[in-house]
Amino acid sequence: MTTTREIAQQMTTFGKGILAADESIGTMSARLEAAGVTPTAQSRRDYRELLVAAADLADGVSGIIFCDETLHQTFADGTPFPEACRARGILPGIKVDTGAKPCPGLPGETITEGLDGLAGRLAAYAEVGAAFAKWRAVFTITDTTPTRGAIVANANALARYAAACQVAGLVPIVEPEVLMAGSHTIDRCAEVTAAVHETVREHLALLNVDLAGIVLKPNMVTEGEDNAQTCAPAEVAAATVEVLNRWPADLAGVAFLSGGQPPQRATANLAAMQSHHTPWPLTFSFGRALVSPALTAWRGDEDRVRDGQAALSEHVSANAAAVRMRGQLQPV
Numbered sequence: 001m002t003t004t005r006e007i008a009q010q011m012t013t014f015g016k017g018i019l020a021a022d023e024s025i026g027t028m029s030a031r032l033e034a035a036g037v038t039p040t041a042q043s044r045r046d047y048r049e050l051l052v053a054a055a056d057l058a059d060g061v062s063g064i065i066f067c068d069e070t071l072h073q074t075f076a077d078g079t080p081f082p083e084a085c086r087a088r089g090i091l092p093g094i095k096v097d098t099g100a101k102p103c104p105g106l107p108g109e110t111i112t113e114g115l116d117g118l119a120g121r122l123a124a125y126a127e128v129g130a131a132f133a134k135w136r137a138v139f140t141i142t143d144t145t146p147t148r149g150a151i152v153a154n155a156n157a158l159a160r161y162a163a164a165c166q167v168a169g170l171v172p173i174v175e176p177e178v179l180m181a182g183s184h185t186i187d188r189c190a191e192v193t194a195a196v197h198e199t200v201r202e203h204l205a206l207l208n209v210d211l212a213g214i215v216l217k218p219n220m221v222t223e224g225e226d227n228a229q230t231c232a233p234a235e236v237a238a239a240t241v242e243v244l245n246r247w248p249a250d251l252a253g254v255a256f257l258s259g260g261q262p263p264q265r266a267t268a269n270l271a272a273m274q275s276h277h278t279p280w281p282l283t284f285s286f287g288r289a290l291v292s293p294a295l296t297a298w299r300g301d302e303d304r305v306r307d308g309q310a311a312l313s314e315h316v317s318a319n320a321a322a323v324r325m326r327g328q329l330q331p332v
Contacts, residue, residue, distance in 0.1 A: 004213030005252070007131050007171045010091060011215050012253030012281045015324045016062040018173070018215070019316070020257070020287035021051055022095035022134065025069055031292075037300030045073045050298060051291060052084055054309035060320030063091035065134050065173070065285070071125065082129030093132040093173070094125045096161070100138050109150040112137045112157055122168035132171035134217070135161040139177065141184045141192050141224065151199050159203035166213055173255070173285070175217040176200050180259050182224035186231050186239055190221045194243045201247065211251045217285050218244070219259045220269050233265075233272035240269075241276040254278070255285035263289040263315055271322035283323045290315045 011018060023031065028047075029039030037043050048070045051057075064085055071094050074080050082092040096118065100110035112135065122133065137154035139146040158174055165172035178193045197218070204211065221239040223231050231239075244254060256273075258266040266289045273282045293315055298308030 004166050004169065004171045004210065007091065008213050008215055008252035011062050011132060011171060012255065012283060013062050014281060014326075015320050016060055017284035017286065017316075017319055017323065018093070018255050019051065019057075019061045019064045019290055020134075020285055021048055021070070021291060022065040022067045022093075023287070024067055024099070028067075031295060032300070035295050035299050041069065041073075043300060044069065046300075047295065047298070048073070048081070049075050049084075050305050050308050051294060051312060052081065052088070052090070054312050056313065057316065058089040060316040061090055063093050063132060065093040065095055065132075067095050071128065071130065080129070086129065091131040092129055093134060094130045095136075096121060096125070096133045097135045100136075103150060103153060106147060106150050106153075108142075109140070109145055109147060110138060111150070111153050115157060115160055118161065118164050119168065122164055122170055126168050126170055130170060132173060132215070133161075133165050134173040134175060136175040136177060136217075138179055139192065139196055140179050141182050141188060146192060146196070151196055152203075155196070155199040155203040158200055159207045159209060162204060162209045162214055163207040166210060171213055171215060171252075172209075173215045173217050174200065174204070175257065177217075177257060177259065178219045180219070180222060180225040180261070183226040184224040185227065186221060186223045186235065189219075189223065190239045190243055193219065193221055194246070197243060197246065211248055213252065215252055215285075216247065216254045217257055218254065220256055220261070220266075222259075222261070222269075225260065233268045236269045237272035237276060241273060241278060241282075244282075245278060247280075249279035251280050253281045253283065255283050258284075258286040258289035261289065263293065267315075267318050267322055270319060271325055274323060274326040281323070281326070284319045286319065290319070
C-alpha cells in the first residue's frame with residue numbers, strides 16, 4: 001500500500017506543481033458567466049476536462065485539486081475524472097472543506113467548516129480514487145485582526161482535518177492563507193503569517209500529524225493589494241523563506257498559492273524563492289494564475305479548446321521552469 005509519505009513525495013516531485021481546479025459550483029459558475037459561458041454542470045465539466053486533457057500537462061503538474069462535483073463526473077468518453085488523471089500520471093485530489101463562515105464571537109472573522117462527517121467523506125473519496133485532500137483557512141489583516149481566537153480556531157480545524165486525512169490514507173494539503181486584501185506592509189504580512197504558522201504547527205503536533213505526509217500550501221509574504229508600493233520578487237522571496245524556515249526539515253514540501261497575484265508576478269516571486277536554501281522543495285499550487293488564461297482563451301467554444309489548453313500549458317511550463325531553477329541559482 002502506498003503511504004501518505006510516498007504520495008506527498010510524488011506531489012512535490014522536482015519541477016512539478018499542483019493545479020488548483022477546485023472552485024465551488026458558485027465560484028466556477030460566476031467565472032464562466034463572466035467569460036461569456038452559460039454556467040451549467042455540463043460547461044463546468046467541459047472546462048475541467050479541457051484542463052486535464054491538455055497535452056503533456058503531467059510534465060509540469062503532479063496533481064489536480066477538484067471539487068466534489070468534478071470528482072464524480074466523467075470525461076465525454078465516460079472515463080471518471082480520477083481515472084483520467086491517473087492515466088496521465090497525475091494524482092487526483094479533492095477539496096473537503098465547506099467554506100469559510102462567520103465565526104461566532106469574532107465579528108468580521110471566519111472559521112472554515114466541514115469537519116462534521118469528514119471521516120466518512122474522506123473514506124468515500126479514497127474509494128473513488130482521490131490521493132489527497134485540501135482544506136483552506138483564511139485570515140484577513142487589519143489593525144486588529146486576525147485575533148488570537150481566529151488563529152487558534154482555524155489552526156485546530158486544520159489539524160483535525162489533517163489527522164483525519166492521514167487516517168484515511170490521503171495526503172492533506174494544509175492551506176493557511178493570509179489574504180492580500182488590505183493596505184498592509186510586507187512586514188505586517190510576515191508578522192501575521194509567522195503567527196499563523198506557529199499555531200498551525202502546534203496543533204498539528206498535538207494531533208500527531210506526520211509532517212512528512214503533508215504538503216503545506218501557504219501564501220507568499222507580500223504587501224497588501226491596496227498598498228501603493230509593490231515589493232520586488234527578491235524582497236518577497238526573502239520575507240517568505242524567513243517565515244517558512246521555522247518549519248521542521250521533515251515537512252514533505254511547500255506548494256504556494258497564488259493568492260490573486262497576476263500570473264506573471266506569481267511566477268516571478270516563485271522563481272526568486274529558488275535561490276534560497278530550504279530543506280524541502282518550494283513549488284506551486286496555483287489556481288487563478290494558471291486556469292484564468294485558459295478560460296479566457298476558451299470562452300466555451302469547442303473550436304477553441306486547443307487555445308485554452310495552450311494558454312494553460314504556457315503558464316504551467318513557466319512555473320515549472322521557475323521551480324527547476326532550484327540548484328542553478330546562487331544560494332542566498
